[in-house]
Each structure stands twice: as structure tokens, then as C-alpha cells.
Amino acid sequence: MTFRLHTPKRRTITTVVNHYTDHKSDLQLDFKNRCGYCNDIHTWRVFSFEIDHFIPRKKDKKPFLTIKTDKDYSNLVYACKSCNNAKSNKWPTNDENIPYTNDEGFIDPCDINYNRQFTRLNNGQIRPITNLGKWMYNNLKLYKPQHEIIWKIEELEDLIDECENVLKTIDNDILKDKVLGLYREYREYTKQLGGI
Numbered sequence: 446m447t448f449r450l451h452t453p454k455r456r457t458i459t460t461v462v463n464h465y466t467d468h469k470s471d472l473q474l475d476f477k478n479r480c481g482y483c484n485d486i487h488t489w490r491v492f493s494f495e496i497d498h499f500i501p502r503k504k505d506k507k508p509f510l511t512i513k514t515d516k517d518y519s520n521l522v523y524a525c526k527s528c529n530n531a532k533s534n535k536w537p538t539n540d541e542n543i544p545y546t547n548d549e550g551f552i553d554p555c556d557i558n559y560n561r562q563f564t565r566l567n568n569g570q571i572r573p574i575t576n577l578g579k580w581m582y583n584n585l586k587l588y589k590p591q592h593e594i595i596w597k598i599e600e601l602e603d604l605i606d607e608c609e610n611v612l613k614t615i616d617n618d619i620l621k622d623k624v625l626g627l628y629r630e631y632r633e634y635t636k637q638l639g640g641i
């Protein structure tokens with residue numbers, strides 16, 4: 446299965462901001478509310494989504510860094526906490542102009558090439574299909590279980606939408622009330638996940 450349906454695309458944003466976090470809403474729009482690395486949607490965990498610097502920041506104390514990467518929009522990635530933490534300040538090429546070499550390093554998630562490194566199993570698990578993909582899979586910890594769980598919940602939401610439409614055509618109010626009540630309860634619980 447395709448790893449993801451859409452490749453995120455950054456607009457050219459040159460607005461000067463006080464802090465890189467001021468770009469969060471721009472990134473949410475350009476990344477369609479998904480982590481650039483694992484493609485998890487932020488719906489149920491919006492508070493644990495962060496901003497990653499694709500090329501690490503100067504403050505990450507990498508001696509090879511010469512350019513200012515702190516607030517440059519073209520260097521920012523909307524990322525879940527798990528991917529952001531796992532990536533940390535890793536940059537194995539030790540050259541800011543070379544994101545990867547010898548199957549080690551990172552591809553910018555906005556590069557269509559990123560999609561070609563992974564596939565998705567029917568149960569939502571991510572799998573690498575290239576050597577560079579394997580390196581990123583391990584270094585971004587894309588094997589963590591939340592990626593398949595979130596993928597499954599998203600699939601379940603679509604199914605529930607479909608079922609709700611079918612229920613509208615059924616002439617059995619007791620059944621309707623029962624099932625719709627169940628869906629309401631399910632949504633109340635998943636909604637709460639966003640705040641914890």
C-alpha cells in the first residue's frame with residue numbers, strides 16, 4: 446500500500462517572525478495537519494505535535510553548521526513528538542548541504558522521493574523498502590505502535606461516517622438510537638485524547 450496519499454508542500458514564506466514556533470499554523474496548513482515523517486494526523490494528539498528543524502539548529506552545536514536555520518521556513522517540518530525526539534540533532538553526513546549519503550541521513554519530507562522509501566501494510570504498519578528508508582525507519586523509530594494505531598483510528602472514522610449514512614436509510618429507530626449513541630460515545634472519548 447502507498448505510504449501516504451499526499452506529499453506535503455511548503456509555500457514560499459519569507460515573513461520575518463520572532464520565533465520559529467510562530468510558523469506553526471502555516472506548517473499545519475502546508476503539512477495538512479500531519480507529521481512530515483510518519484504521516485500521523487494530529488486530530489487526537491494536537492498538543493504533542495511540534496516543529497522540527499530539518500537541518501539541525503546552530504544551538505545543536507554541530508560544528509559544520511554555518512547557515513542560519515532557526516527561523517527559515519523552508520527548513521521547518523511539522524512533526525509529532527515521537528519523530529522529532531527520535532530525529533533529534535542527527536545529521537550523519539556532517540555537511541549541511543548534503544542531507545544523506547551512502548544510505549544514511551534524511552530526505553526532506555516535502556520531497557516526493559520521501560514517499561518512495563516506505564510502504565504501508567494493511568494493518569497500518571510502516572515498512573522501509575530501500576536501504577535509506579531502513580536507516581530513516583530506525584532513526585525516526587517509525588516502528589513505534591502509535592503509527593499503526595492512529596492509521597487504524599482514521600480508517601475507523603471513515604467507516605463510521607459510511608455507517609452513519611447507511612443508518613439514515615434504515616427504518617428502525619431503536620437500532621438507530623443505539624448505534625448512533627455508540628458512535629457519539631466513541632467520538633467523545635477520542636476527542637478527549639487531544640488534551641491529554
Ligand SMILES: [Zn+2]
Pocket residue numbers: 480481482483484485524525526527528529
Ligand atoms: Zn511522526
